[in-house]
Amino acid sequence: MKFRLVPSRGDLFGGISAGVTALPLCLGLGVLSGLGPEAGIYGAIALGILASLFGGTSVLVSGPTTPMTLVTAGVVAASLRPNGEVNLSLVVAIFLLTGALQVVSGLLRLGSFTRYVPYPVISGFMSGIGVIIILRLRGPVSRPQNGFSVRCPPTAAETGSHMVETWFASSHPTLCNGLLTSAARQQ
DSSP states (O other): OOOOSSOOHHHHHHHHHHHHHHHHHHHHHHHHHTSOHHHHHHHHHHHHHHHHHHOOOTTOOOOOOHHHHHHHHHHHHHTBOTTSOBOHHHHHHHHHHHHHHHHHHHHTTGGGGGGGSOHHHHHHHHHHHHHHHHHHHHHHHHOGGGOOOSOOOSSHHHHHHHHHHHHHTSOHHHHHHHHHHHHHHHO
């Protein structure tokens, strides 16, 4: 890949389209992680700096991923202090250790073993992530005035009964907007 001081037209439009796509994704995944939208923005800024320093490919856009966001949500929920605050130093330490393990795995070329993971495992994993996202976002869609809570009902039965309870206490215009948006995306 050849570096040019003056970006081409394709580079300009590629950067704009990546930014327009990444900004709402970063905000949404920051909220989904339980750390808030500002954490999503800071994560995107840090990722952009690190990706540009360590390089990449011309066909790859570096950005946040939903599976990692769900891992973050689990870590944040597990690191809550008794007063309800997030133990941010523990969260940062866990993710620095995770990053170090990923670097070591990359140096040992352990990524080549992913070709042996069967397709049904990957498909089931991604389907499970979709179900978890739907269950995690039902609160902000049905009750936007209450904000977002890190704590979720732990079992499927509690989640189902909680969904029925929140239906009657929900903001119906916001809920209808969320359902219509989901339906429009399917078309």
